[in-house]
Amino acid sequence: MGKAPFPEPKSLTQRPQWRALTEHRGQIEHRHLRELFAADRSRGERLVAEAAGLYLDFSKNRITDETLRLLQALAEACAIRERIDAMFRGDKINATEQRAVLHVALRAPPGERFLVDGRNVVPDVHAVLDRMAAFSDRVRGGGWTGHDGRRIRNVISIGIGGSDLGPVMAYEALRNYSRRDMTFRFVSNVDGTAFSEAVRDLDPGETLFIICSKTFTTLETLTNAHAARAWCLRGLGDKKAIARHFVAVSTNADEVAKFGIDLENMFGFWDWVGGRYSMDSAIGLSTMLAIGADNFRAMLSGFHAMDEHFRNAPPDRNLPLLHGLLAIWNTNFLDAPTVAVLPYEQYLKRFPAYLQQLTMESNGKHVTLAGERVDYQTGPIYWGEPGTNGQHSFYQLIHQGTRLIACDFIGFCQTLNPLGDQHDLLMANMFAQSEALAFGKTADEVKAGGTSDELVAHRAFEGNRPSNTILAEKLTPRTLGALVAFYEHSVFVQGAIWNIDSFDQWGVELGKALAKRTADEISGTNEPVLGHDSSTNALIRRYRGLRK
Ligand code: G6Q
Numbered sequence: 001m002g003k004a005p006f007p008e009p010k011s012l013t014q015r016p017q018w019r020a021l022t023e024h025r026g027q028i029e030h031r032h033l034r035e036l037f038a039a040d041r042s043r044g045e046r047l048v049a050e051a052a053g054l055y056l057d058f059s060k061n062r063i064t065d066e067t068l069r070l071l072q073a074l075a076e077a078c079a080i081r082e083r084i085d086a087m088f089r090g091d092k093i094n095a096t097e098q099r100a101v102l103h104v105a106l107r108a109p110p111g112e113r114f115l116v117d118g119r120n121v122v123p124d125v126h127a128v129l130d131r132m133a134a135f136s137d138r139v140r141g142g143g144w145t146g147h148d149g150r151r152i153r154n155v156i157s158i159g160i161g162g163s164d165l166g167p168v169m170a171y172e173a174l175r176n177y178s179r180r181d182m183t184f185r186f187v188s189n190v191d192g193t194a195f196s197e198a199v200r201d202l203d204p205g206e207t208l209f210i211i212c213s214k215t216f217t218t219l220e221t222l223t224n225a226h227a228a229r230a231w232c233l234r235g236l237g238d239k240k241a242i243a244r245h246f247v248a249v250s251t252n253a254d255e256v257a258k259f260g261i262d263l264e265n266m267f268g269f270w271d272w273v274g275g276r277y278s279m280d281s282a283i284g285l286s287t288m289l290a291i292g293a294d295n296f297r298a299m300l301s302g303f304h305a306m307d308e309h310f311r312n313a314p315p316d317r318n319l320p321l322l323h324g325l326l327a328i329w330n331t332n333f334l335d336a337p338t339v340a341v342l343p344y345e346q347y348l349k350r351f352p353a354y355l356q357q358l359t360m361e362s363n364g365k366h367v368t369l370a371g372e373r374v375d376y377q378t379g380p381i382y383w384g385e386p387g388t389n390g391q392h393s394f395y396q397l398i399h400q401g402t403r404l405i406a407c408d409f410i411g412f413c414q415t416l417n418p419l420g421d422q423h424d425l426l427m428a429n430m431f432a433q434s435e436a437l438a439f440g441k442t443a444d445e446v447k448a449g450g451t452s453d454e455l456v457a458h459r460a461f462e463g464n465r466p467s468n469t470i471l472a473e474k475l476t477p478r479t480l481g482a483l484v485a486f487y488e489h490s491v492f493v494q495g496a497i498w499n500i501d502s503f504d505q506w507g508v509e510l511g512k513a514l515a516k517r518t519a520d521e522i523s524g525t526n527e528p529v530l531g532h533d534s535s536t537n538a539l540i541r542r543y544r545g546l547r548k
Helices: 016-028 033-039 065-077 080-089 103-107 122-141 165-173 192-199 219-236 239-245 253-259 282-291 293-312 319-333 351-363 395-400 422-439 443-448 453-459 477-498 506-523 534-546
Strands: 048-051 054-057 154-158 183-187 207-212 246-250 266-268 338-343 381-383 405-412 467-472
Touching: 016 065, 016 319, 033 422, 048 293, 048 319, 054 319, 054 477, 065 080, 065 319, 065 477, 080 293, 080 477, 103 122, 103 293, 103 477, 122 266, 122 282, 122 293, 154 219, 154 282, 165 183, 165 282, 165 351, 165 477, 183 192, 183 282, 192 219, 207 219, 207 239, 207 282, 219 239, 219 246, 219 506, 239 246, 246 253, 246 282, 253 266, 266 282, 282 293, 293 319, 293 477, 319 405, 319 477, 338 351, 351 381, 351 477, 395 405, 395 422, 405 422, 422 467, 443 453, 467 477, 506 534
Parallel strands: 154 183, 154 207, 207 246, 246 266, 338 381, 338 405, 405 467
Antiparallel strands: 048 054, 054 467
């Protein structure tokens, strides 16, 4: 491994800027959002920022102007500007894998330049995009047919992790813009149920499989891809059918060819695109097939608008920078262990799951870039569900539990499905929830409502629960692009402050290696000699005994 790209102090927590924040926490800890809002009537209009169609209201965080100043000072001390420049310059900031991190190049307009080892990759990006568009136009227009000449009506994307969560999320998010006469499904789990249920009611003659795998060696994806090939051959009875019913998205042409997919039908990407940062690369081919090339490009323009904002906006107006710094504040200084992602938009139902990978795989790290154990918390736990459903389940704990949970509310001013006054009701709920979390309900207020004395404590809400609200006009491909890029860069900021490698995933690699060995032990005909711990050995033996 090369040396860490940035000099690091002994520890982040030894920095004067960190210490200043620790001291400052003492002043904030006992202040209530009620008081902060009362002291500044314009707080809700002042502590906001706007870019690329997103309006970020961060006024309901437990912060003052001084908190923001101190956080910005920390960012500066952690060389945030230099780190942003290093990413956009194509430096190998993924230090443990010695790779550039250039997902921003995936959405760069044709005239721009992004260099990887001295080569401008933007023309390569557009060459793939053009091939994807041509292919997608053919499939959508009926020019690309199945083996027996019938139109493709079903698209099944097979991939896992970064090669699945983005495409599923984007398909669900942009369903309103998708071809309603085509069926789109996603298979990720190696559990045979996933594949069997996905194809149960489909005709192989009308089905196209997109095998998405950066490495093209991932156990789950390859297993499902083989199942798909067998299903297709069973239905169509001719090996030549594979060429019409299978395309691949990968960086590994050799493995794609070995699987039997014609390289003509392969769409490439590059090692400088991390899996969880790849939904806007060819990994998004299913998205393009669903919404069309123009809408896909509109999505890229939203990503790009946020990239430009992140790169150029001043720190105090910079949405991802502010959001990332607030995450540091909530995680490290207010000790909030988790972030609830609460989209008030049914189409964003898979967004929390997508964000879970983006944030937790990126910043779930315990050593610095130089490999030293951190002495502070890193990535918080992300989770969530669309509003208003969550309100009837876990919001109870956010309102009245003993832990501090930071929340991100996401909503849109216009609905894509007007139905009476339902959108107003939805949004009223979102605004009411963030208000209640921030301001709570005092015992006096509860009493004033006529509650009997013994119930006052139960019905009082402390409030002072921090939240961000992200509000946009309407869920469009462009807005979705901006929203994803916003979170990508927020994650980057957090990783930069924590001085960790946000772009590797050794924990995932471990899982891949472990399962292989165990799979061999499980499937062998002879009783294997098991060298695991006594629990794992017993579980494997029991499973072998009972499987059929
Ligand atoms: C993402 C991770 C991981 C990866 C999957 C699939 O950043 O690296 O989730 O995307 O393990 O890997 P392949 O695309 O190589 O099949």
